[in-house]
Amino acid sequence: MSAKNITIPQNENILNQVAGFRDAINKKHELEASGTDFTEQRGQVRKSVEGLHPKRLNLRVSEIVTDTRSTKTLRLVSTDGRRLPPFQAGQYVNLFVTVQGTATARPYAISSSPSNLEYYDLTVKKLDTGFVSIYLVDEVTVGQEFQSTGPMGTFHYNPLFHGDDLVFLAGGSGIAPAISMLRIILDRKQSLRFHFVYNNSLEDDVIFAQELRAIAAEHDNFTLTELVSRPTSQYEGLRGHVSLELLQELLPNAERKMYYICGPTPFNDHCLALLAQMNVRSRRILVEGNGPPRNPDELPGWPAEASVKDTVNISVRGGGEFTATVGEPLLNSLERNGYGTENACRSGECSLCRVKVRSGKVYNPPEALIRKSDKRFGWVHSCVAFPVSDVEIQI
Numbered sequence: 001m002s003a004k005n006i007t008i009p010q011n012e013n014i015l016n017q018v019a020g021f022r023d024a025i026n027k028k029h030e031l032e033a034s035g036t037d038f039t040e041q042r043g044q045v046r047k048s049v050e051g052l053h054p055k056r057l058n059l060r061v062s063e064i065v066t067d068t069r070s071t072k073t074l075r076l077v078s079t080d081g082r083r084l085p086p087f088q089a090g091q092y093v094n095l096f097v098t099v100q101g102t103a104t105a106r107p108y109a110i111s112s113s114p115s116n117l118e119y120y121d122l123t124v125k126k127l128d129t130g131f132v133s134i135y136l137v138d139e140v141t142v143g144q145e146f147q148s149t150g151p152m153g154t155f156h157y158n159p160l161f162h163g164d165d166l167v168f169l170a171g172g173s174g175i176a177p178a179i180s181m182l183r184i185i186l187d188r189k190q191s192l193r194f195h196f197v198y199n200n201s202l203e204d205d206v207i208f209a210q211e212l213r214a215i216a217a218e219h220d221n222f223t224l225t226e227l228v229s230r231p232t233s234q235y236e237g238l239r240g241h242v243s244l245e246l247l248q249e250l251l252p253n254a255e256r257k258m259y260y261i262c263g264p265t266p267f268n269d270h271c272l273a274l275l276a277q278m279n280v281r282s283r284r285i286l287v288e289g290n291g292p293p294r295n296p297d298e299l300p301g302w303p304a305e306a307s308v309k310d311t312v313n314i315s316v317r318g319g320g321e322f323t324a325t326v327g328e329p330l331l332n333s334l335e336r337n338g339y340g341t342e343n344a345c346r347s348g349e350c351s352l353c354r355v356k357v358r359s360g361k362v363y364n365p366p367e368a369l370i371r372k373s374d375k376r377f378g379w380v381h382s383c384v385a386f387p388v389s390d391v392e393i394q395i
């Protein structure tokens, strides 16, 4: 195809907000000016795509900031000193780590702005029952190196479909994608309204508190509502959880706005139920998955005879077997026993961690987005799959 046949999009203003679009248009103009035939560029496209969407990134911790008593932000730069690939605010990278001899990975939303690709910030909250989060917060030091996937995920603002009135409902460390969105809105001086409702357990848990409050004071298009569910007696702000009354008061014309929800799974489910009561259509809501369910035995369809404390035998076709706890996601027990499989979201969405169940029973929660054909042939998403009997699997 010659350069003359390429149509310049009519509405460049909207597309300018898409990462990489401006670079692509500039390159096209440059090639047109030099009379280049695009067929001569064969191979370059693949190279460009791989540059923008690399499978793996090599990263080094350049700085660590303590945000709260349980949260730190790790600033990661490329080990080769180059700029990192562009991303959409709200996307995550899956960070590969080895903790206590187990090679595993966890997805973390990038909290820095996509306008600065010198680094990615990952904001990590230490969970009481955590494995990787405790390691990242307590043990990682500046200079340490990691691999990650490239930026991934569909939880981000889409300028073509999401309108200009955005609401973000966040719980705890669910603020990470929200602050990235807010930062890019400010960096690009976008004329978007951004309502941020932020729920935490304790007032000391509020991440980026000063930055949020300063932005709210300075920008009319940003509204901040903070809630603390277990405050001290001195706390003077709003108490409790996100409620129907609160959302109705904060959000007139609720059904016309675009919603992003990110927090622990019970928080996400609670917010979804409230928005349904407010007649918000599901296409106006994006929810970010947040790892496997902590209490799978409380979910619909869990077999009554199975206890999360039971142990079962997992045999892997082609060699090896091990004992696993029913209440632990299959991917975690596979990793603990030295069986790696590709993975990214660890929330049942991306399907990279698929394994085939040859025999036995595995419980998949409703959040596992398994394709019909996969269901038919026994494939499960191992990151959210729980073996409720002895099983044989194929990786």
Ligand code: FES
Pocket (backbone or CB within 6 Å): 342, 343, 344, 345, 346, 347, 348, 349, 350, 351, 352, 353, 354, 381, 382, 383, 384
């Ligand atoms: S890692 Fe994405 S579905 Fe399991």
